[in-house]
Amino acid sequence: MKPAANKANAGKSGPDVRSDCYVEIELKKSGENKINLKSKVEIMYGDSTRKLINEMCNFFELKHAEITIEDSGALPGTIMARFELAVKRLFPDCEKEFLPEFNKNNYYKTTKEKLRRSRLYLPGNEPKFYPNAGLHGPDGIILDLEDSVAVTEKDAAQLVVRNSLRTIDFYGAERMVRINQLPQGLDDLKYIVPHNVHVILIPKVESADQIKQVEEKVLELKKEHGIKNDIYFMPIIESALGTLKAYEIAIASKFNCALAIGLEDYTADLGVQRTNEGTESIFARQMLVNAAKAAGIQAIDTVFSDVGDMEGLRASVIEAKQLGFEGKGCIHPRQVKVVHEAIAPEEKEIVKAKKIVLAFEEAEKKGLGVVSLGTKMIDAPVVKRAQNTIKLALLNGLINNDWRKDEIG
Amino acid sequence: MKLVKNAIGRLVPSEVNGEKQTPYQGIGKHRPTGNKAKPQISTCADYPDDGNKVVKNLKEALKKAGLKDGMTISTHHHLRDGDVLTNQLFDTIKSMGIKNIRWFPSASFPCHKHLIKYLEDGTIHHIEGSMNGPLGRFTTEGNMNGVGVLRSHGGRYQSVQDGEVHIDIAVIAAPTADPFGNSTGDRGPAACGLLGFALADSEYADKVIVATDNLVPFPCYPWQIQGNNVDYVVEVETLGDPSKIVSGTTQVTKSPDRLLIAEYVADFFEKAGILKDGFSFQAGAGGTNLAFALILKEKMIAQNIKARFIRGGSTKYLVEMLEEGLTDYILDGQTFDLEGVRSMRENPGHVNTSPFTSYNYHGKGNFASIIDAVVLGATEVDINFNANVVTHSDGYLLHGIGGWQNCLFSKCTILAIPSFRDRIPVIVDEVTTVTGPGELIDVIITERGIAINPNRKDLLKAVKGTDLPIKTIKEIYEEVNQICGGAPAKPKVNKDKVVAVIKWVDGTILDSVFEIKK
Numbered sequence: 001m002k003p004a005a006n007k008a009n010a011g012k013s014g015p016d017v018r019s020d021c022y023v024e025i026e027l028k029k030s031g032e033n034k035i036n037l038k039s040k041v042e043i044m045y046g047d048s049t050r051k052l053i054n055e056m057c058n059f060f061e062l063k064h065a066e067i068t069i070e071d072s073g074a075l076p077g078t079i080m081a082r083f084e085l086a087v088k089r090l091f092p093d094c095e096k097e098f099l100p101e102f103n104k105n106n107y108y109k110t111t112k113e114k115l116r117r118s119r120l121y122l123p124g125n126e127p128k129f130y131p132n133a134g135l136h137g138p139d140g141i142i143l144d145l146e147d148s149v150a151v152t153e154k155d156a157a158q159l160v161v162r163n164s165l166r167t168i169d170f171y172g173a174e175r176m177v178r179i180n181q182l183p184q185g186l187d188d189l190k191y192i193v194p195h196n197v198h199v200i201l202i203p204k205v206e207s208a209d210q211i212k213q214v215e216e217k218v219l220e221l222k223k224e225h226g227i228k229n230d231i232y233f234m235p236i237i238e239s240a241l242g243t244l245k246a247y248e249i250a251i252a253s254k255f256n257c258a259l260a261i262g263l264e265d266y267t268a269d270l271g272v273q274r275t276n277e278g279t280e281s282i283f284a285r286q287m288l289v290n291a292a293k294a295a296g297i298q299a300i301d302t303v304f305s306d307v308g309d310m311e312g313l314r315a316s317v318i319e320a321k322q323l324g325f326e327g328k329g330c331i332h333p334r335q336v337k338v339v340h341e342a343i344a345p346e347e348k349e350i351v352k353a354k355k356i357v358l359a360f361e362e363a364e365k366k367g368l369g370v371v372s373l374g375t376k377m378i379d380a381p382v383v384k385r386a387q388n389t390i391k392l393a394l395l396n397g398l399i400n401n402d403w404r405k406d407e408i409g
Numbered sequence: 410m411k412l413v414k415n416a417i418g419r420l421v422p423s424e425v426n427g428e429k430q431t432p433y434q435g436i437g438k439h440r441p442t443g444n445k446a447k448p449q450i451s452t453c454a455d456y457p458d459d460g461n462k463v464v465k466n467l468k469e470a471l472k473k474a475g476l477k478d479g480m481t482i483s484t485h486h487h488l489r490d491g492d493v494l495t496n497q498l499f500d501t502i503k504s505m506g507i508k509n510i511r512w513f514p515s516a517s518f519p520c521h522k523h524l525i526k527y528l529e530d531g532t533i534h535h536i537e538g539s540m541n542g543p544l545g546r547f548t549t550e551g552n553m554n555g556v557g558v559l560r561s562h563g564g565r566y567q568s569v570q571d572g573e574v575h576i577d578i579a580v581i582a583a584p585t586a587d588p589f590g591n592s593t594g595d596r597g598p599a600a601c602g603l604l605g606f607a608l609a610d611s612e613y614a615d616k617v618i619v620a621t622d623n624l625v626p627f628p629c630y631p632w633q634i635q636g637n638n639v640d641y642v643v644e645v646e647t648l649g650d651p652s653k654i655v656s657g658t659t660q661v662t663k664s665p666d667r668l669l670i671a672e673y674v675a676d677f678f679e680k681a682g683i684l685k686d687g688f689s690f691q692a693g694a695g696g697t698n699l700a701f702a703l704i705l706k707e708k709m710i711a712q713n714i715k716a717r718f719i720r721g722g723s724t725k726y727l728v729e730m731l732e733e734g735l736t737d738y739i740l741d742g743q744t745f746d747l748e749g750v751r752s753m754r755e756n757p758g759h760v761n762t763s764p765f766t767s768y769n770y771h772g773k774g775n776f777a778s779i780i781d782a783v784v785l786g787a788t789e790v791d792i793n794f795n796a797n798v799v800t801h802s803d804g805y806l807l808h809g810i811g812g813w814q815n816c817l818f819s820k821c822t823i824l825a826i827p828s829f830r831d832r833i834p835v836i837v838d839e840v841t842t843v844t845g846p847g848e849l850i851d852v853i854i855t856e857r858g859i860a861i862n863p864n865r866k867d868l869l870k871a872v873k874g875t876d877l878p879i880k881t882i883k884e885i886y887e888e889v890n891q892i893c894g895g896a897p898a899k900p901k902v903n904k905d906k907v908v909a910v911i912k913w914v915d916g917t918i919l920d921s922v923f924e925i926k927k
Contacts, residue, residue, distance in 0.1 A: 019831045041832050043803040044897030073831030076894035131892050132666045333665035
């Protein structure tokens, strides 16, 4: 290994930093490795941190290094990510990865049809937000390598996201990562594919070919690492061109599970202001919904950026639902509950859905090919919609699992 | 120093600062007999007929009060971090060449780091009260001459009335007073609300000095401290910085995780059946507790439920509930913001209480056990539900007990706490310092779930079948260790040197704080 410099650093320091650390490695001409650790949690975890650093020094065969660490209470996965990054900034050719143990709770899988009402964005280089994110109950958590990460810290976020996919329990939320715009995003894939990512969000998609490039690389990495689980894609449409090509994009891969729209970039592309009413983006949103439904996948709406305005969020979700969207992006954990409540079916929808589902189950039991309610015939898509309504009602606690009994009894 | 094991297995000294001590015996086990302490008999013949007890300055008052080496001087924390008077008091004592004072504050604040030099030069021998912030650090590192004694607000009253602590001179900061000594905290430039913490001192101290920056002609009415107990009145330029005495506005948390905890607490109130017409509760002024009160308020309005009383520390949020008719009374122990002070002054439903009525364990009952539920915090809780509020996991004293111990006697004691802070686990195997025995702590509510003390079968039954995230404390403990990378190492302490003791509400010793090896 040839060092690119004799000194490199990684991570964050300062009085406002918490749950993170700063690492500096300086290579000397001779002498033993030396660790200077200043830690907010010295008494509780100072010894175990020093042990970890020694272990990592051995792993990376680091010699004659003076290591300075300012620890503001970083979790082990974060310390590992910061230290590995400092090593890799010193030795850009270093291919070795120091992987934290995979949390046994993180092996769960996803499905293409999973509910994706809410997806919570977490900035890729801010590990302090991770451990509690899943507690707020979002359907999906997005570790973001793209817009929320400074250009100079893309390498840092890759390691933080990789380690977090392995160590952090997201409590059943679908594990999503937003990669960078292609071609840079292709380089992100090796940090996520081997670590049970469920859905890859691909930003600023404007062609089917871009999806195919991601698919090819993902399949290659899956083969290399012996990954059997399906990994799905959610292309994000964020431009006029992308909008016009939405259907092509939607059918570009069998692994596409949804199309999402990103309105900040889209309105910039049109050269208009983004408004709360959203008149300027109505075409794009309708186009996207139609493209997604035509391709048999989900349509997912943009984020609502005013985290203080919960009523505005609620209205925006209700409007999105009306247009055919099935989910909304969240940038703050407090938005999750509001989104779920707003997407939840209304009382009269539930009453109707219960009747349809019961009629369907009754018909099935009797082996009838046709479902009817009173004198009306019920089509298969209507049954499917009713089943979905019941599922949403259950998830929102509007009915309980015994609803059939209550209905019949 | 000879250490003995007390009823919960903690090592405590049998003698502190030369006085014999009783180790903690268990809840309600220690039953002292005999009579309360007796204040001196005074005669009007020794006091001016015109009722004018004003003397020139603090030094004069201290001189007249007979200040001597080794005396016990008490002060009170109702001026909180804005307190200027206490620092001036010790500047004066120092200038008089007096040594070895036992300082007996009802609590200390970071502003009192000014007094560290007097602890170093021997003006102050030791502190009995609380050792917050810099004073905590100073004490824990073994720098104080004597052993610190930490008491709850109720325990402070108990220690005075039981004669464990004899106050030679009490110095009471009074935001408004008259020359006779009648005093109140609800008005004046340094208005702080109420003076309940100074009540015991005014009754039992040999000499009582009232210092005020708002002297009004007799009578100062309504009064909270009776002039009949006061020896001297001193006019000072300022008692303190009003902006640090009460905050303009108390802040509701914005942290999504704290808000989640607050929601769980309110849900628990509802689903465990605590929330019902005529109920009562107490919640502090921390950001999570304020958020809880607001969520609870929405539930009360939605379900048309009214409380009989709410125990303060009051804030504008409680005041709003009182004014909107959601509670008949606020029984207040201290006011945290200006709205609380205003309400106390104007609203007869906003009642001024003291540690005697609310918290004193050696009385014929107190208010704390009448309350349906309290919501408190803690720095650590262990898998046996023992909790700590005075030290951190690094072994350093950082907070006082306040009314926390006294509140544990409510019908349902809830600790609303994060399961870890940064990388510091809050749910641990064994707390650094026991401040409250687990048998009095019923429910732990964290962002990772709700743990109910297995002794509370009634509560476990009440929440069965609800959607509350009920877990065992052990489950939360293990989850936190998994996140933080293993259980935290314990601080290395010098087991031969006790730097402070934690008193239980009955005056027995619950636990010790040991010197940290630097």
